[in-house]
Amino acid sequence: MKLPDKFVLVLFVLIAFGHLVSAADHSTLACVGARIYPSPTTPPINNGVLIVNDGKIVEVTAQDRLKLELPQSAIKLDCAGKVVVAGFWNSHVHFENGWDHAATAPATALQAHMQEMLTSWGFTTAWDLGSDPGNTIALRKRVDSGDVPGPKIFMAGDIFPKNGHPVYLPPELQLPEAATPQQAEQMARGYLQMGLDGIKLFTGAFMGSMKPVINLDTAIVKAAVDVAHAQGKPVFAHPQNRTGVDNALAGGVNILAHTIPSEKGFSQDELAKMKQQHTALIPTLTLWTTVVDDPAIASQLVQAGVDELKSYFSRGGTILFGTDVGFTSKYDTAQEYEFMGRAMGWKDVLASLTTNPSAYFKAPTKGGIKKGMDADFVVLDGDPAQDVRNLAKVKYTVRGGKVIYQK
Numbered sequence: 001m002k003l004p005d006k007f008v009l010v011l012f013v014l015i016a017f018g019h020l021v022s023a024a025d026h027s028t029l030a031c032v033g034a035r036i037y038p039s040p041t042t043p044p045i046n047n048g049v050l051i052v053n054d055g056k057i058v059e060v061t062a063q064d065r066l067k068l069e070l071p072q073s074a075i076k077l078d079c080a081g082k083v084v085v086a087g088f089w090n091s092h093v094h095f096e097n098g099w100d101h102a103a104t105a106p107a108t109a110l111q112a113h114m115q116e117m118l119t120s121w122g123f124t125t126a127w128d129l130g131s132d133p134g135n136t137i138a139l140r141k142r143v144d145s146g147d148v149p150g151p152k153i154f155m156a157g158d159i160f161p162k163n164g165h166p167v168y169l170p171p172e173l174q175l176p177e178a179a180t181p182q183q184a185e186q187m188a189r190g191y192l193q194m195g196l197d198g199i200k201l202f203t204g205a206f207m208g209s210m211k212p213v214i215n216l217d218t219a220i221v222k223a224a225v226d227v228a229h230a231q232g233k234p235v236f237a238h239p240q241n242r243t244g245v246d247n248a249l250a251g252g253v254n255i256l257a258h259t260i261p262s263e264k265g266f267s268q269d270e271l272a273k274m275k276q277q278h279t280a281l282i283p284t285l286t287l288w289t290t291v292v293d294d295p296a297i298a299s300q301l302v303q304a305g306v307d308e309l310k311s312y313f314s315r316g317g318t319i320l321f322g323t324d325v326g327f328t329s330k331y332d333t334a335q336e337y338e339f340m341g342r343a344m345g346w347k348d349v350l351a352s353l354t355t356n357p358s359a360y361f362k363a364p365t366k367g368g369i370k371k372g373m374d375a376d377f378v379v380l381d382g383d384p385a386q387d388v389r390n391l392a393k394v395k396y397t398v399r400g401g402k403v404i405y406q407k
């Protein structure tokens with residue numbers, strides 16, 4: 001008996017998509033006609049098709065090589081002429097300013113703020129490097145339940161030096177300060193017990209331009225790092241000055257959460273040690289435009305940060321994208337891309353948003369567009385190969401096969 005062609009096709013689709021394909025199935029999402037960059041190092045697929053089912057990528061190919069027919073019920077994104085890249089990581093955010101009462105606030109208000117701060121810029125994963133943990137855990141629960149469309153949220157718990165309450169944080173905030181290694185160890189244990197994913201150490205706290213920076217001693221850094229590393233968790237540092245960098249590196253911190261533009265350059269020893277220890281660097285260059293009023297000084301700080309980024313990147317150091325949004329309200333990422341583009345190529349900027357963090361934070365199902373990976377991707381209105389700032393022109397943000405932002 002010869003099977004009708006249509007039957008063969010349906011059978012093929014059923015095999016390809018497993019049990020989830022049916023006439024009423026709305027979990028299939030398709031993006032047809034875009035230029036797809038599967039990763040920063042692979043050539044683009046022009047006129048490509050990306051098909052998602054049940055939160056995973058099930059097909060990525062050129063349209064003329066597609067062997068299966070889309071189910072009628074598939075949700076089709078308007079992708080013709082657009083550019084598709086993997087979902088972005090912002091490895092330095094704070095669910096702090098404007099995120100109060102996350103457990104009880106209306107979902108629509110949280111969704112609006114989430115769009116403004118993260119999802120409209122393509123972020124499908126974010127590292128919160130310090131906020132009220134109870135509040136952010138509540139927010140994370142609402143995101144995970146689907147109540148508030150948002151990125152996957154990782155959280156790091158803050159530890160400050162004794163008497164190191166940074167001048168820019170509200171004085172009434174009760175900050176966790178560690179005076180001894182034992183206290184740091186206890187705090188780190190407490191955070192990880194709460195379900196946090198890492199630790200953030202203020203190895204340098206800014207006390208105002210007329211006062212010295214307060215640094216965290218290396219022994220205290222090491223005590224917190226040992227607790228985190230024993231549980232396979234990363235440690236971030238806010239360094240502020242050279243001593244803050246050196247103590248972070250001596251104590252085995254994984255990620256420097258900022259450049260240090262006031263020091264005008266990492267030393268050769270620091271760069272060598274960072275490379276050897278596989279330390280990652282988050283540049284936060286746009287932040288330097290917000291810390292002083294004088295635009296001339298601001299642009300000097302930015303340039304110093306760009307130079308530091310370049311010095312580590314050119315040695316082969318790992319760069320992770322991060323902006324400190326939620327502390328700052330400069331949510332637009334275009335300027336950060338422009339600044340980073342002074343030190344590295346657009347593919348390297350894309351890597352800092354995708355493949356670098358997924359490798360660094362051991363999330364092998366994220367960071368690329370490949371069959372079997374999480375359906376976290378961004379549809380752009382412009383090609384970053386033409387202008388790196390096009391990474392900020394987001395049309396859709398899709399996380400786990402769900403559209404979490406649409407322009």
Ligand SMILES: [Zn+2]
Binds near residue numbers: 094129
């Ligand atoms: Zn920060």
